[in-house]
Amino acid sequence: MTKKITNPEILAIRAAADVDPACGRVWVGLDVGLKSTSVCVLDRDGKVVHQVSMKTHPTEIGRYLAKNFASNVAVVGMETGAMSAHLADGLRRQGYQVAVMDALQVHRVLSLKRNKTDTNDARGIAEITRTGRDYLTEVYVKSxxxxxxxxxxxxxxxxxxxxxxxxxxxxxxxxxxxxxxxxxxxxxxxxxxxxxxxxxxxxxxxxxxxxxxxxxxxxxxxxxxxxxxxxxxxxxxxxxxNPICRRFMAVPGIGAITALSFFTAIEEPSRFRRADDVAAYLGLTPRVYQSGESLTHGKISKMGNRLTRTHMVNAATVLLSATKTFSSLKDWGVRLAKKVGFNKAKVAVARKLAVILFGMWRDGTHFQFKSETVEPHRQMMQAARA
Structure with missing residues (x-):
């Protein structure tokens, strides 16, 4: 037999939802642990409706939300972690909108609180989910x-x-x-x-x-x-x-491992607005620090997936040092190596490779060994699809 709901805050939010669904919307924050998860539910004014700790399992959390808040849950928020992909996938299958946010950015926001507890973290994540999603990076959860x-x-x-x-x-x-x-x-x-x-x-x-x-x-x-x-x-x-990986492997230096690594790191190319964003996503672009009149370009950020970044740099190394076939990319990389050194040049070539692979994937084109044939080939492929 289902236990009757007696919590006055939950009953009040359900009554408000019956009158006006917009007034009864709630935002949920999850502080995910290996065994247990702290849950905090906020209303539209940021007031705590309910806080509870439960087993880290999407079925348990989904059952709790469905029982107490029916279909009034706006967004369920959590930070990236070992269990976040499993929880996000399970909750989305139950019909909830889930926002997985970058753990480093969430940590910086939560560090403003004096006391760090699971309850406080869950409330902070719920507040970020309610008001701060535009300022933090929302992470794409792969299949x-x-x-x-x-x-x-x-x-x-x-x-x-x-x-x-x-x-x-x-x-x-x-x-x-x-x-x-x-x-x-x-x-x-x-x-x-x-x-x-x-x-x-x-x-x-x-x-x-x-x-x-x-x-x-x-x-x-x-x-x-x-x-x-x-x-x-x-x-x-x-x-x-995989037809996309086969096109990737036509690029000098790109083998099966690197092709699959890049393919699975991106998975959905439409989530990037520009090709240059892919290089930044993989941590291959320099850090920028600007304050007043000073502007400093540092080393690469190394923020994205470390394994894929390693594969891309290894592919660039093979392209520069082992391939015999001429290409405009290799010619550019060799000339750059003479100016700035091989180590910096291979990272720059890896950045170019990431942009090229993404462009091939997005436009349905093939690798062109000469730079002057890239645009005609792209136009030809666009005309063929039209």
Whole structure:
């Protein structure tokens, strides 16, 4: 049996909604925790209607809102976090409008309060949702399919990092005994042969048998590489099946991993007004500080997705140093590297690549190796669609 509502504030807001739906609208703030979530509900005047703590689950929160406030919930607000995507997706499926705001910006607003508690944070988030959404960045929540691909990219990246860390650890241990593993091994089998060779040399010269300690780590490196290659094969198949990623991979330096990383980082190109906004979204544009007569351009902001930014910079490095095909982009990057250095040039090329990939995606065009053919090709594609 459903428990009867006795809270006078909730009853008053429901009665006001029966008379005029605009008077009964409420704004909800969620301070999300791993196990429990603090909920604060404000009316249109900013007064607290109800505060409660409940289990962090969209069904529990949705049931509470539906029972107490019917269809009068204007917006449900929360900050970005580990559970925000799951909660936002679940609440949206129940018909609620959800605003997910940048956690760093929300933290700066909430830091004005003297006491930091979950209850105060929930009320602050509700107040931001009611009045301050125009001043804070609202975060786009990606689809479940997009997160699945992102999870594969992250797992592959972690496996590669762990293998490299273990290999570097082995190199460091062998140097203590005078061993030196030659760099440049392209496979774990080649690396294993070089390490075993050094182990035998150390045993002959020093009389130390390090194989019982080193060989298990080498086995782990091989397993990590096998798992990383398996995930990479799956990602290559996904990229080959995606027509947009196939066009991305026609760009010099862009492989399946970078194409999927960029595709899943953006997912919906229509949410960007300009192509330059994509570079800023990925943290590839310089910070700007202006005060009075001073105007300073600093290093890149590094604000967006770190993994995708790394992939874009790696692609720019390959474009500048490994590709043999001529392109106006490479020519520009090489000339820039001579002026400002390779490290700054590769970041600038990565920024250009992000803009180019977004333009190809938005306009349905293909990569042009010469800059003078870009505009005619775009006009031709627009005419074909018309």
């Amino acid at each position: 479940a399919a997009c997160y699945e691909v992102r999870a594969q990219l992250i797992m592959r990246h972690r496996l590669v990092q762990q293998r490299l860390a273990n290999e570097n650890m082995i190199r460091g241990l062998l140097r203590v005994y005078g061993g030196r593993v030659e760099p440049g091994a392209k496979s774990s089998a080649t690396y294993r042969e070089r390490v075993v060779e050094q182990l035998l040399i150390i045993q002959d010269h020093e009389g130390l048998n390090l194989r019982p300690r080193i060989l298990p780590v080498l086995d782990l490196c091989e397993r990590l590489q096998v798992d990383a290659e398996r995930i990479e094969t799956e990602l290559e198949a996904l990229a080959a099946a």
